[in-house]
Amino acid sequence: MFIQQLINGLMLGSTYSLVAIGYALIFGVLGLLHFAHGEVLMVGAFMGLYIILWTGLPLYIALPLTMVVTGILGMIIQFLAIRPLKKNFHLAPLLSTIGVTIILQNLAVKIFGGYGTRFPDTIAMDNIMLGPYMVSSVKLIIMGISLLLMVIFYLIIKKTKLGKAMRALAESHLTAGFLGVNVERTVFLTFGIASALAGAAGVMIGVSYSAISPFIGLTFALKGLVVMLLGGMGNVVGAMIGGLILGVAEVLSITLLPTEVNLQDIFSFGIMIIILIFKPTGLFGSKQN
């Protein structure tokens, strides 16, 4: 039973990780909180849904397509709402991305309706026996895809020129610019990559919860923020591990805590407040801001 809950938690946590990586990446490179990141995830969930519904494409094609769309959306957000800002008001990026959040959420309610939409079954529901433990195939596949995306992302950060440029920007925009990094382009692509991961998380959440609504953005944005704090602000690897920790902790809290009180909703916020008060740098250290 415990092992089974652990697997459920890792599955849930891997989607949190994907969201939190985007936050951590943008915070690390730009030092700003991208408030609309959750709404990008929500758009990704709906894009995935409609690509599958209208074209009947299988998940492994619909997922990359969605990632491209949300990646472009992220770059548009950066281009329209962040790039034109003047640098003298440090709250400006936060407030303008709050503006983006309001727009995307309300447009989604108008287009898709305020109620939940059922996600089609894209993966055959089989229960696989892993030794003595029964695990559903959907959860295994979600976890597998999430982990694969994280590995790819990690390799991009560590091995490619773009990744090197991002890490240089995280140190200092000015110095990186002097040393020949194309700052504007790298920031642009950072938003693209972060948003593509959020889109993937959106599709995965749609598949695993089998229902989505325009309001899932805020829910998962908050989870992603908790995870980023847990792993350390701007710490990408911390975000990956933090997501898994929160996922497991949440699932265990549902099993272990009394069920009369609806505690799981505030569980993650409780963790967040405790971390903020006692260890604002997170479990794995963070970028000084």
Place this chain on the structure above:
Amino acid sequence: MEYILSVATVAGINIIMALSFYAPFMTGQVSLAQAGFAAIGAYSAAVCTVKFGIPYIPAVIIGGVVAGVVGFILGIPALRIKGIYLLLLTLGFGEIVRVIFINIEYVGGAAGFPGIPYQENTFFYAYGLVLILIVCFERLRNSRMGRAMRAVGDDETAAEINGINITAVKLKAFAAGAFIAGMGGGILAHFQEFIEPLMFGVMHSVEYIVFAIFGGVQVFWGPIFGAIVLSFVPEFFRFVQAWRHEIYGALLIVMMIIKPEGVITNDSVRFIKKIFRGS
């Protein structure tokens, strides 16, 4: 006429909420907990009138005091952190308050708290409070405390070097914001006759931020102006009403790009004063 009165009353409550955001903002603290404080004030005031039969005015004040005390307690740990961390803390707090009220059956839980006595003169009470707040903010502006608050908001280190106790200043500003929001919530509860946890979500806190930022954050007239304009304009243009939130969002982005200091600035206040003096 009744319709206009009701819109004006809501605008008055919005002014109170925008000012409640502005008080901690003066010291550089961005709070996403104002809707949470309003919830605490609304529920406390409603419990006072419905369960204990306490009259309206003391009930609203009790709501404000309860919210203010909670704000003070939250403010103590919040002082150690700032910027984005504080924003996240207040965001988490606002959500926790909402979930806690969902779980308290005594005040109706998720179904909401019905049967709150309707206050006919909400308009006068709301604007009475707005007037009191205007007097307070105006008196604060050039007082030692007001200058200290602005100094902390501009540069904490410089303020501290100049002998300002930044901890005390920030804590007072935060608790004052919570107190104002709590009274706003109490007034709202007795105007709507019904409250539910959904009325106090994060997006409402965001709405108050939009009021304040649109109007301007250099002087307290900014949030007042923003709340009035953004409360009235959507009511009188059907097209605007349907797309109200999208317009709020776009407005916020555009303001950040072209005029992050808001519509009403120090200069415009000076300009208006000069006109009045000149004529």
